Amino acid sequence: MHLASLLRSERDREASRSRMLRLLHTADVHLGARHDDLGEAAAAQRERQFAAFKATVDLAISEKVDVVLIAGDLFDSNTQPRRSVERVAAELKRLVGARIRTVIIPGTHDNYDRSSIYRAYDLVALAGSAPDDDLVTILTPNVPWVHLEACDAVVHAIVFPTKRAPHSPLRDLHVIDAPGAAWHIGMVHGAVAIPGKTEGDEVVVTKDEIAASGLDYLALGHWHSTQHGRAGETTYAYSGAPEPVAINQDGAGKILLVGLEETAGAKAVHLEERTVGRTRFEKLDVDAAAVGSQAGLLAALSTKADPDLVLDVRLTGVRPDELDVDPTEVEDQLKGSFLRLRFRDLAKAALTEGTLPSPDTISGAFIRNIEARIAELEADASEEEVADAAELRDVLRLGRLLLAGHEVTL
Numbered sequence: 001m002h003l004a005s006l007l008r009s010e011r012d013r014e015a016s017r018s019r020m021l022r023l024l025h026t027a028d029v030h031l032g033a034r035h036d037d038l039g040e041a042a043a044a045q046r047e048r049q050f051a052a053f054k055a056t057v058d059l060a061i062s063e064k065v066d067v068v069l070i071a072g073d074l075f076d077s078n079t080q081p082r083r084s085v086e087r088v089a090a091e092l093k094r095l096v097g098a099r100i101r102t103v104i105i106p107g108t109h110d111n112y113d114r115s116s117i118y119r120a121y122d123l124v125a126l127a128g129s130a131p132d133d134d135l136v137t138i139l140t141p142n143v144p145w146v147h148l149e150a151c152d153a154v155v156h157a158i159v160f161p162t163k164r165a166p167h168s169p170l171r172d173l174h175v176i177d178a179p180g181a182a183w184h185i186g187m188v189h190g191a192v193a194i195p196g197k198t199e200g201d202e203v204v205v206t207k208d209e210i211a212a213s214g215l216d217y218l219a220l221g222h223w224h225s226t227q228h229g230r231a232g233e234t235t236y237a238y239s240g241a242p243e244p245v246a247i248n249q250d251g252a253g254k255i256l257l258v259g260l261e262e263t264a265g266a267k268a269v270h271l272e273e274r275t276v277g278r279t280r281f282e283k284l285d286v287d288a289a290a291v292g293s294q295a296g297l298l299a300a301l302s303t304k305a306d307p308d309l310v311l312d313v314r315l316t317g318v319r320p321d322e323l324d325v326d327p328t329e330v331e332d333q334l335k336g337s338f339l340r341l342r343f344r345d346l347a348k349a350a351l352t353e354g355t356l357p358s359p360d361t362i363s364g365a366f367i368r369n370i371e372a373r374i375a376e377l378e379a380d381a382s383e384e385e386v387a388d389a390a391e392l393r394d395v396l397r398l399g400r401l402l403l404a405g406h407e408v409t410l
Helices: 003-016 036-062 082-097 207-211 294-302 327-333 362-380 383-403
Strands: 018-026 067-071 101-105 136-138 145-148 153-156 183-189 217-221 227-231 234-238 254-263 266-275 280-287 306-316 338-345
Touching: 018 036, 018 217, 036 067, 036 082, 036 254, 067 153, 067 183, 067 217, 082 101, 082 136, 101 145, 101 183, 207 227, 207 234, 217 254, 234 266, 294 306, 294 327, 327 338, 362 383
Parallel strands: 018 067, 067 101, 101 136, 153 183, 183 217, 217 234, 280 306, 306 338
Antiparallel strands: 018 254, 145 153, 227 234, 254 266
16 A cells, blocks of 8 residues: 555544543532521531532542533632641542542632632642642633643633622633643633623623633533533533532532543534432422321321431412411421421412301301402402412411311411
8 A cells, every 4th residue: 555545544544533531510519608597407518518529529530530620619718727628638639649630710709819718728739739730720810721731621711819700701711822632621600691680790701702712611600500501612511519508409419521522523512410419309299188187297298207308398279177287387396307398388278168158147247258358369360469368268267167166276
């Protein structure tokens, strides 16, 4: 075979080869959060968040990813005790030992101001990364990108020394200024612009800016639920928080495994969600007609007891006159059985069935008067009137009980 043919064949084989870069993308870990609203449970929730971070590192090692991206708010604030920073460094050291590279950017909670935790502590050295290697990198205003030569990738991030960005961090991101590499990855901790919703955010980028960035993948932090999209040739995604920071964040608890693949010159990005958080969320509607008593309701809910469960219970349907449920008592009595229990009584008292008493009687006049007012309010259907109608339905229920000679406790 002629030399020219050999060279051409080799070029064809090279072009047809597939190359892959595997990333683990996380953000918004919020280690050290105070959780003032949780009272005595605050310390336990901080441990849950650290456990999710540890599970993230475990997953990175077991999946043999090439790079771990932490897109801001690794810490909940810049005020952390040294033992907490060293605990985080010990987890990063495990990645160093596995030769997995980690790139971190400050967020809006651990922002890069004068009191930044990344100025106060040398996290890179604590993690065991030598000054001349790239195993742990923190991108700052003075270090806007890092070339991970072993991965044939450049990771970019425009970071500001203030919590509120003076402009979009994508405005001054120029892929062409960085060394040549197969993959260009961006990191931003901020909001993707939504008209009427994100104008007050500290850091905002637009989809047009993402599309013009020249990035293969943009790793985002700031929103605590997993979301992703595409703008131009760039895939962007929020990994979400690996463990919910607040008990209403039912979209949190995950990280993203990201595969960047190039075959015959065509690039593709593959995203896979993985659960690392322990907190689970469940919504449960209970038909009031099937509840005999509050004691029976408590016994039924107790069978679902789980310290990792946030249970949102709604009592719905039509309430029997004899059923009396106190939401505060239900929550207090089951407080230790769940991570958090929310109980809402949305059941309606029934209108009077059957033949009504004579309008000349006290009971007949009472029922007709209350039910007429209920009908007027429910016909209006505004939120305030519907709430007033629900209260009147309960007045009707209690009135029927009293008129029937039952003892009623208010």
